[in-house]
Amino acid sequence: xxxxxxxxxxxxxxxxxxxxxxxxxxxxxxxxxxxxxxxxxxxxxxxxxxxxxxxxxxxxxxxxxxxxxxxxxxxxxxxxxxxxxxxxxxxxxxxxxxxxxxxxxxxxxxxxxxxxxxxxxxxxxxxxxxxxxxxxxxxxxxxxxxxxxxxxxxxxxxxxxxxxxxxxxxxxxxx
Amino acid sequence: xxxxxxxxxxxxxxxxxxxxxxxxxxxxxxxxxxxxxxxxxxxxxxxxxxxxxxxxxxxxxxxxxxxxxxxxxxxxxxxxxxxxxxxxxxxxxxxxxxxxxxxxxxxxxxxxxxxxxxxxxxxxxxxxxxxxxxxxxxxxxxxxxxxxxxxxxxxxxxxxxxxxxxxxxxxxxxxxxxxxxxxxxxxxxxxxxxxxxxxxxxxxxxxxxxxxxxxxxxxxxxxxxxxxxxxxxxxxxxxxxxxxxxxxxxxxxxxxxxxxxxxxxxxxxxxxxxxxxxxxxxxxxxxxxxxxxxxxxxxxxxxxxxxxxxxxxxxxxxxxxxxxxxxxxxxxxxxxxxxxxxxxxxxxxxxxxxxxxxxxxxxxxxxxxxxxxxxxxxxxxxxxxxxxxxxxxxxxxxxxxxxxxxxxxxxxxxxxxxxxxxxxxxxxxxxxxxxxxxxxxxxxxxxxxxxxxxxxxxxxxxxxxxxxxxxxxxxxxxxxxxxxxxxxxxxxxxxxxxxxxxxxxxxxxxxxxxxxxxxxxxxxxxxxxxxxxxxxxxxxxxxxxxxxxxxxxxxxxxxxxxxxxxxxxxxxxxxxxxxxxxxxxxxxxxxxxxxxxxxxxxxxxxxxxxxxxxxxxxxxxxxxxxxxxxxxxxxxxxxxxxxxxxxxxxxxxxxxxxxxxxx
Amino acid sequence: xxxxxxxxxxxxxxxxxxxxxxxxxxxxxxxxxxxxxxxxxxxxxxxxxxxxxxxxxxxxxxxxxxxxxxxxxxxxxxxxxxxxxxxxxxxxxxxxxxxxxxxxxxxxxxxxxxxxxxxxxxxxxxxxxxxxxxxxxxxxxxxxxxxxxxxxx
Numbered sequence: 001x002x003x004x005x006x007x008x009x010x011x012x013x014x015x016x017x018x019x020x021x022x023x024x025x026x027x028x029x030x031x032x033x034x035x036x037x038x039x040x041x042x043x044x045x046x047x048x049x050x051x052x053x054x055x056x057x058x059x060x061x062x063x064x065x066x067x068x069x070x071x072x073x074x075x076x077x078x079x080x081x082x083x084x085x086x087x088x089x090x091x092x093x094x095x096x097x098x099x100x101x102x103x104x105x106x107x108x109x110x111x112x113x114x115x116x117x118x119x120x121x122x123x124x125x126x127x128x129x130x131x132x133x134x135x136x137x138x139x140x141x142x143x144x145x146x147x148x149x150x151x152x153x154x155x156x157x158x159x160x161x162x163x164x165x166x167x168x169x170x171x172x173x174x175x
Numbered sequence: 176x177x178x179x180x181x182x183x184x185x186x187x188x189x190x191x192x193x194x195x196x197x198x199x200x201x202x203x204x205x206x207x208x209x210x211x212x213x214x215x216x217x218x219x220x221x222x223x224x225x226x227x228x229x230x231x232x233x234x235x236x237x238x239x240x241x242x243x244x245x246x247x248x249x250x251x252x253x254x255x256x257x258x259x260x261x262x263x264x265x266x267x268x269x270x271x272x273x274x275x276x277x278x279x280x281x282x283x284x285x286x287x288x289x290x291x292x293x294x295x296x297x298x299x300x301x302x303x304x305x306x307x308x309x310x311x312x313x314x315x316x317x318x319x320x321x322x323x324x325x326x327x328x329x330x331x332x333x334x335x336x337x338x339x340x341x342x343x344x345x346x347x348x349x350x351x352x353x354x355x356x357x358x359x360x361x362x363x364x365x366x367x368x369x370x371x372x373x374x375x376x377x378x379x380x381x382x383x384x385x386x387x388x389x390x391x392x393x394x395x396x397x398x399x400x401x402x403x404x405x406x407x408x409x410x411x412x413x414x415x416x417x418x419x420x421x422x423x424x425x426x427x428x429x430x431x432x433x434x435x436x437x438x439x440x441x442x443x444x445x446x447x448x449x450x451x452x453x454x455x456x457x458x459x460x461x462x463x464x465x466x467x468x469x470x471x472x473x474x475x476x477x478x479x480x481x482x483x484x485x486x487x488x489x490x491x492x493x494x495x496x497x498x499x500x501x502x503x504x505x506x507x508x509x510x511x512x513x514x515x516x517x518x519x520x521x522x523x524x525x526x527x528x529x530x531x532x533x534x535x536x537x538x539x540x541x542x543x544x545x546x547x548x549x550x551x552x553x554x555x556x557x558x559x560x561x562x563x564x565x566x567x568x569x570x571x572x573x574x575x576x577x578x579x580x581x582x583x584x585x586x587x588x589x590x591x592x593x594x595x596x597x598x599x600x601x602x603x604x605x606x607x608x609x610x611x612x613x614x615x616x617x618x619x620x621x622x623x624x625x626x627x628x629x630x631x632x633x634x635x636x637x638x639x640x641x642x643x644x645x646x647x648x649x650x651x652x653x654x655x656x657x658x659x660x661x662x663x664x665x666x667x668x669x670x671x672x673x674x675x676x677x678x679x680x681x682x683x684x685x686x687x688x689x690x691x692x693x694x695x696x697x698x699x700x701x702x703x704x705x706x707x708x709x710x711x712x713x714x715x716x717x718x719x720x721x722x723x724x725x726x727x728x729x730x731x732x733x734x735x736x737x738x739x740x741x742x743x744x745x746x747x748x749x750x751x752x753x754x755x756x757x758x759x760x761x762x763x764x765x766x767x768x769x770x771x772x773x774x775x776x777x778x779x780x781x782x783x784x785x786x787x788x789x790x791x792x793x794x795x796x797x798x799x800x801x802x803x804x805x806x807x808x809x810x811x812x813x814x815x816x817x818x819x820x821x822x823x824x825x826x827x828x829x830x831x832x833x834x835x836x837x838x
Numbered sequence: 839x840x841x842x843x844x845x846x847x848x849x850x851x852x853x854x855x856x857x858x859x860x861x862x863x864x865x866x867x868x869x870x871x872x873x874x875x876x877x878x879x880x881x882x883x884x885x886x887x888x889x890x891x892x893x894x895x896x897x898x899x900x901x902x903x904x905x906x907x908x909x910x911x912x913x914x915x916x917x918x919x920x921x922x923x924x925x926x927x928x929x930x931x932x933x934x935x936x937x938x939x940x941x942x943x944x945x946x947x948x949x950x951x952x953x954x955x956x957x958x959x960x961x962x963x964x965x966x967x968x969x970x971x972x973x974x975x976x977x978x979x980x981x982x983x984x985x986x987x988x989x990x991x
Contacts, residue, residue, distance in 0.1 A: 004508045008501035020552040021472035032925040125898045132923035134881035531952035539945035561930025694861040701858040
């Protein structure tokens with residue numbers, strides 16, 4: 001090979017990577033927790049502070065865990081999608097009110113509707129850290145054994161629900 | 176109306192660029208003098224047109240024309256005039272106009288200082304630059320038009336990002352772009368020479384001053400940016416190895432290598448294929464930087480708002496310009512002659528060794544910057560590459576380069592003698608070593624890195640002194656002043672630039688070794704002591720700025736009971752974007768900076784306050800300025816001034832025949 | 839003595855010269871936090887370290903790290919804790935792995951390769967260019983032509 005072609009070949013490879021790079025989102029960080037057990041938590045419930053909601057109550061069920069907050073604009077975006085999914089009854093969505101004011105969170109749910117059977121309160125954000133949350137909304141798909149199977153970073157939309165969440169949920173429920 | 180004139184000027188400029196990028200190059204290929212002679216008026220016309228467009232945008236900002244989308248997006252009626260004008264390059268579209276404008280400035284400069292070039296060469300150079308500017312004009316007119324209208328007009332603008340409302344914004348981008356874009360001249364020279372097949376010593380001689388001037392601008396531009404980050408971001412850091420910073424640093428490294436390699440090619444006619452590749456690389460890395468900053472493929476503190484469409488355009492442009500150049504290179508380079516000979520140990524070989532080290536360092540920066548992208552593209556996970564990586568890899572690669580800097584200038588051209596060199600340098604080495612080992616003890620703390628940094632800096636200065644002494648001994652003239660004046664300016668420039676590096680190294684070493692910081696909670700009247708200075712907090716008052724409100728703290732600083740200075744750090748709130756800015760107060764000095772930044776207000780008028788004592792930190796930027804000054808001195812050398820005036824292209828004929836004989 | 843301090847605390851605005859207290863309760867732990875945090879990435883920011891960022895998540899993570907320091911966990915344990923949750927992305931110093939080998943040794947390979955190429959190129963030139971007098975002569979001619987050009991202008 002002509003050694004003078006070397007710079008060109010290196011450049012072609014770099015341009016190839018840059019082109020692929022254009023299609024990627026550098027701010028989306030895949031979670032190392034997918035395929036691992038979901039961290040346990042026991043937290044007070046939003047609607048009834050006296051009651052505790054713990055993750056091991058849900059063993060044997062396939063469920064979604066949705067981190068949200070009343071201050072988060074992306075949560076407003078995905079909210080109709082969650083409402084629709086909750087109404088379809090395919091899979092229960094449990095809420096995690098992340099670093100929020102209780103009154104505001106309750107008002108938010110009253111105003112926009114409540115897709116969650118139960119919402120837990122993560123006031124300090126500690127459970128969020130255990131789940132590797134770095135920006136709300138984030139949604140986890142957790143299987144019957146309590147293993148995280150999928151993590152959605154950012155708002156859910158109809159496309160993700162139809163193409164990723166629902167097929168996965170059905171597959172996990174069938175197991 | 177005025178914005179439409181600007182837009183129209185850009186369209187005309189594009190037409191001119193198309194003509195300039197095609198006909199003169201074709202004319203040079205077929206030997207048509209009429210076509211070739213079109214290059215000069217076309218370049219000047221294009222300069223004028225883009226200047227008009229630039230002024231139109233400036234006018235829209237000056238009169239607060241919020242019916243122009245870009246003006247409405249990056250300024251506000253409350254924004255002071257000088258920042259409104261700096262807002263021209265405050266975001267993507269306008270900064271692209273600045274890029275193009277500066278490119279035409281360089282083109283104009285080429286038309287002014289190319290009387291001595293052969294007609295074919297000048298036609299090709301301006302043609303290549305016309306092609307580059309064609310790409311940028313097309314880019315602006317298709318997906319990043321700064322003159323786009325907003326109908327109905329906005330009542331008021333969304334304001335310039337408060338981070339950018341700073342004197343640094345007025346100076347840093349134009350300087351940086353002068354550097355980036357300046358490499359387009361060396362690039363155009365290289366492509367022109369490849370096209371014409373006359374890659375020779377004359378080509379190197381012509382390219383040298385242009386490369387050096389661009390390098391000077393880039394050096395100053397990077398230093399300004401670093402200084403700006405130092406006082407504006409409020410963290411007291413001066414270099415973060417952020418992708419955007421790296422994007423400006425890579426062309427600098429390539430340009431530095433190019434300056435040294437051009438010296439070998441100019442002097443010995445050797446390594447032309449390498450030098451020409453470096454010229455292509457320096458400008459390619461400038462273009463790559465443009466892509467990285469605007470495409471959103473990497474996250475950065477300084478990135479522009481991004482848009483994949485724009486990313487795709489720049490990438491395509493990048494592929495055409497750089498890919499085309501490298502293809503031309505692969506085709507033409509094998510036919511280039513070898514040039515004169517020199518020994519394995521010689522000034523030439525040391526300059527080239529410096530090139531190898533600089534390129535390896537450049538490789539580390541490039542790899543570190545793009546590696547996260549590579550892994551992500553291959554779906555191998557996401558990683559971050561940050562300062563710890565660069566510190567660990569870049570510094571070991573630069574250390575031998577700095578050491579070589581002391582030896583290289585003393586080695587003889589063609590054939591040097593190592594034992595003899597060692598004899599001449601033994602005192603410099605001894606003095607540097609002893610001083611570097613002892614000095615940190617005197618200063619109160621010894622670490623290996625402190626000693627190493629000081630060793631390199633002192634080594635560069637002492638060897639430069641030996642070099643000067645030997646040089647003066649060989650110059651005729653009775654008085655010392657006469658002999659000093661007889662030393663060529665390019666030589667002084669080299670010594671000065673190298674000493675600039677030494678000053679820079681001292682700054683980095685001292686600030687890393689001896690800086691101290693304190694986070695304190697300060698009530699009114701309380702004091703904190705750092706680096707021997709006592710700061711007394713006298714409370715914070717609310718003040719009104721032109722377009723912000725602020726809490727301004729007052730700190731009385733004293734040393735050994737005597738008043739030293741009063742410092743006023745601010746915490747500003749810009750209402751339009753509802754952004755809080757920390758405006759640090761800095762007391763600069765030759766030997767140390769005092770740096771105070773306000774954190775958060777606490778109860779009872781107390782504040783959390785961060786205090787830094789930064790010894791020698793200004794040497795970092797001072798070193799850069801000295802380097803640039805060295806470059807300016809080198810360019811003002813007699814031989815270049817002669818070259819500008821000379822009319823007949825006598826050199827290429829001679830060197831071409833000689834080159835062929837050798838090859 | 840303590841009641842005096844109490845009175846002073848209860849009288850806000852009363853200025854008296856005293857030494858300002860460090861913001862952190864435990865300056866030693868804070869120094870360790872800083873040492874760790876400059877090598878960790880703030881996940882929500884554009885490109886900032888955990889030490890420099892004021893984002894709420896960064897504050898939470900700093901609090902978490904402070905607690906781990908208080909529990910006497912080693913630096914490695916703290917880093918592992920974060921990597922388990924956020925992946926290698928939080929580390930500004932990429933760990934040595936199969937996938938990062940090229941990153942770490944690439945520049946040095948380039949250096950070695952470049953040095954070998956340079957030495958070989960110089961040797962080859964030494965063999966092909968036996969007579970360098972040509973270039974000296976050429977150089978003189980160039981200089982001569984340059985000086986003539988000056989005289990003419």
